Amino acid sequence: MxxxxxxxxxxxxxxxxxxxxxxxxxxxxxxxxxxxxxxxxxxxxxxxxxxxxxxxxxxxxxxxxxxxxxxxxxxxxxxxxxxxxxxxxxxxxxxYRPVTKKEECPMVEAIRDEATVVPAFTAKHIDAALKSVDMVSRSLTWLDDQSLNAARAAVQRGVHVRVITYKHPELLPDARALTDAGVEVRSHEYSKDVRFMIVDGEFISFAIREPPKVTQPAYFGLMIRDRGVCRNMLEYIFEPAWEDAEVVEKYRI
CATH class of the missing domain: 1.10.10.10 (Winged helix-like DNA-binding domain superfamily/Winged helix DNA-binding domain)
Incomplete structure (x- = not known):
């Protein structure tokens, strides 16, 4: 039995x-x-x-x-x-492939892909988090079932997940879903100016949407693996914005 x-x-x-x-x-x-x-x-x-x-x-x-x-x-x-x-x-x-010296992860890496891969990319890095995930995102287009489950699982294993987004009625359902998953969500106008995610204070990814085209829009991503850069971004950008951000009661369940 x-x-x-x-x-x-x-x-x-x-x-x-x-x-x-x-x-x-x-x-x-x-x-x-x-x-x-x-x-x-x-x-x-x-x-x-x-x-x-x-x-x-x-x-x-x-x-x-x-x-x-x-x-x-x-x-x-x-x-x-x-x-x-x-x-x-x-x-x-x-x-699986053994990592050789030539294949070591670069400190700075630029990627370009379709906008549809953003949720999976986000979920992948949330899944890898051990201590913290700090995000600034005007919209929550990166959120789907996979990334939401990744955020919930991260919170359940003790990862501190914080998201600064924009205060807009259309974001209410997604913001509530994140809050229900244990994610701390706040609102700030600054989220209109930049989009980034910092994982464990060691990895930061910037998302830059390309100018509108006739073809399907793509996202340009800049990834930096450097503790010093992440430390400065947290100290001078994220933490001040977080302290000044609004706790939106409607985002709470």
Whole structure:
């Protein structure tokens, strides 16, 4: 018989985020529950529970019966989660290459790509964060389910995530979603002037949108891996803006 502690360890070893693990363990113990029942008996938000249930249901680990979600057999449910995770691990293994001196990450790197890759780029660097993520972004076009889940998982593992954005009614749903995920969100006019993300005080990425063209717009990114640059950006740019920024009550859940 699988104990709840053992079950939780297996799920975390599979690389699943905290909300998904908590929902799975809860249902495995209860057998069947509604979203509201899970919300009342856990510390998770409704949005986090809904996302976790959707992912588990898509994988075939959870079955839905009206308003209820059920795990009838924990072993079979775990097996349902394995195929997708195994493919991810295979991809990571096959893409691995030892880093030689010639392939070391440059201190400064410029990239250009379609605007559609910005959310995945953001999620990737949030996933890599160990201590902090500090962002200034007028709009929240980088936010999608993947980057939101990355932010939530980062907060759950103790990463301090802060976002300075622009105060606008259209941003309200996304700002609330970030707040619900544990991200600190504030508003400042300065977010109209610059877009950047600092990770762990060691890496900074600037996003620069190209002038409008007939073709699909692209983003030009400048990435700098230098603690001194990041330290100065935090001290002279981000922290003063953060202290002066407005805590928008409507952004709170």
């Amino acid at each position: 699988i104990t709840m502690e053992r079950l939780e360890k297996i799920l975390r070893d599979l690389g699943l985020d905290g909300a998904l693990v908590e929902v799975f363990v809860y249902l495995a113990g209860k057998g069947k529950s509604s979203l509201e029942e899970i919300y009342e008996e856990t510390t998770l938000s409704r949005r986090a529970i809904s996302l976790a249930l959707g992912e588990l249901e898509s994988a075939g680990a959870v079955k839905r019966d009206g308003p209820d979600y059920a795990i009838e057999d924990a072993r079979k449910a775990l097996q349902a989660l394995l195929p997708a995770r195994l493919e991810e691990l295979k991809a990571e293994i096959y893409s």
